[in-house]
Amino acid sequence: MEKLKIGVLGSGDIATRISKTILHMEEIELYAVASRTYDHAKTFGEKFGYKKIYMAYEEVIQDPEVDIVYIALHHTQHYEFAKKCLAYHKPVLCEKPFTINRYQAEELIWEFAEKGIFLNEALWTRFIPSKNKILKILEDGLIGEPKMIDVNMICRICDNIRMTDINMGGGALLDLGVYALNFVSMFFGNDVEDMKTMVSFWETGVDEQEVFIMKYPQGKIAVCKVSMVGNGSVEGIIYGTAGRIEISDVMNLGHVKVYNLQNEVVEEFFAAEGTTGYEYEFLACKKALENGLTECEEMPHSETMFLMKQYDRLRAAWGFDYPCEKGLN
Numbered sequence: 001m002e003k004l005k006i007g008v009l010g011s012g013d014i015a016t017r018i019s020k021t022i023l024h025m026e027e028i029e030l031y032a033v034a035s036r037t038y039d040h041a042k043t044f045g046e047k048f049g050y051k052k053i054y055m056a057y058e059e060v061i062q063d064p065e066v067d068i069v070y071i072a073l074h075h076t077q078h079y080e081f082a083k084k085c086l087a088y089h090k091p092v093l094c095e096k097p098f099t100i101n102r103y104q105a106e107e108l109i110w111e112f113a114e115k116g117i118f119l120n121e122a123l124w125t126r127f128i129p130s131k132n133k134i135l136k137i138l139e140d141g142l143i144g145e146p147k148m149i150d151v152n153m154i155c156r157i158c159d160n161i162r163m164t165d166i167n168m169g170g171g172a173l174l175d176l177g178v179y180a181l182n183f184v185s186m187f188f189g190n191d192v193e194d195m196k197t198m199v200s201f202w203e204t205g206v207d208e209q210e211v212f213i214m215k216y217p218q219g220k221i222a223v224c225k226v227s228m229v230g231n232g233s234v235e236g237i238i239y240g241t242a243g244r245i246e247i248s249d250v251m252n253l254g255h256v257k258v259y260n261l262q263n264e265v266v267e268e269f270f271a272a273e274g275t276t277g278y279e280y281e282f283l284a285c286k287k288a289l290e291n292g293l294t295e296c297e298e299m300p301h302s303e304t305m306f307l308m309k310q311y312d313r314l315r316a317a318w319g320f321d322y323p324c325e326k327g328l329n
């Protein structure tokens with residue numbers, strides 16, 4: 001495959017960010033895009049040089065030249081449009097959260113696997129090279145035994161309508177909380193022994209902020225604070241018996257500092273210059289497709305399913321269902 005031709009569903013915030021990124025990539029081509037309104041699709045498509053501009057999302061899916069469909073729609077639309085891609089045997093890269101709940105995720109993963117079609121969650125953090133550098137620091141024992149993780153995903157984005165609209169899958173957990181749980185899962189694994197949580201709700205019924213605490217073997221504990229109403233920090237810290245790792249942004253792992261017990265910085269690194277962090281998920285998809293794989297090793301289906309179950313577990317503890325899943329669980 002020379003260039004991976006992507007077809008993008010939607011022309012909102014994340015579609016804009018990935019288009020700006022791919023514009024500078026040699027391996028990926030901004031091939032097709034669709035929006036609900038043709039005028040918007042046209043403005044968007046022309047701005048980034050898309051070859052094909054469509055009036056309906058389905059037209060992108062049906063275009064035989066599209067190598068992979070990237071779903072950049074609201075959470076509640078991920079399942080519906082992944083299903084449409086399946087009907088046309090189209091490989092899919094789907095934004096996070098993969099679906100609204102584990103049942104939708106299980107169904108998609110099973111059906112795509114049965115037909116041997118590529119499907120992956122676009123949880124970009126998993127694909128960023130700094131992740132492996134941090135894992136190596138932990139493996140090498142630079143901070144001793146990792147004992148505690150403290151994550152903040154406290155970012156005031158409640159003015160965005162999709163964050164508060166319950167019918168669009170609004171709420172802090174499925175947007176910001178995804179990154180907090182993912183961060184802990186990347187560095188402490190998935191062997192959760194216990195979980196405690198507290199939540200408060202926005203007037204529309206979605207979760208506006210929450211805390212959750214998880215316990216792991218060897219007495220490890222992770223504390224996550226998530227808020228779409230407060231503002232100020234998206235930092236993650238891994239505390240060990242011989243030092244700590246401070247990560248300025250748990251989404252892009254952009255600036256990492258390692259401290260020893262004397263509070264001295266012993267290692268420091270930044271994201272590669274000129275990158276946004278979104279490049280790597282598309283490169284991983286290209287490689288997987290070239291190798292005939294149906295998922296990326298960086299973010300396999302098993303990890304997507306683990307995270308989906310954690311979101312469901314938290315929502316069950318809060319007694320919070322979305323209207324689209326009432327009576328289904």
Ligand SMILES: NC(=O)c1ccc[n+]([C@@H]2O[C@H](COP(=O)([O-])OP(=O)(O)OC[C@H]3O[C@@H](n4cnc5c(N)ncnc54)[C@H](OP(=O)(O)O)[C@@H]3O)[C@@H](O)[C@H]2O)c1
Pocket residue numbers: 009010011012013014015034035036037040072073074075095096097122124162174175
């Ligand atoms: N990986 C990341 O860094 C990241 C960052 C932000 C968001 N995301 C994920 O990406 C997804 C989209 O988020 P976003 O921030 O890009 O949202 P957004 O700016 O609101 O865009 C979503 C797009 O969905 C389409 N849409 C379809 N039906 C709609 C409706 N009834 N009302 C409004 N829009 C509708 C619109 O595209 P058209 O009008 O063009 O059809 C809209 O632009 C979410 O699942 C989110 O979690 C990921």
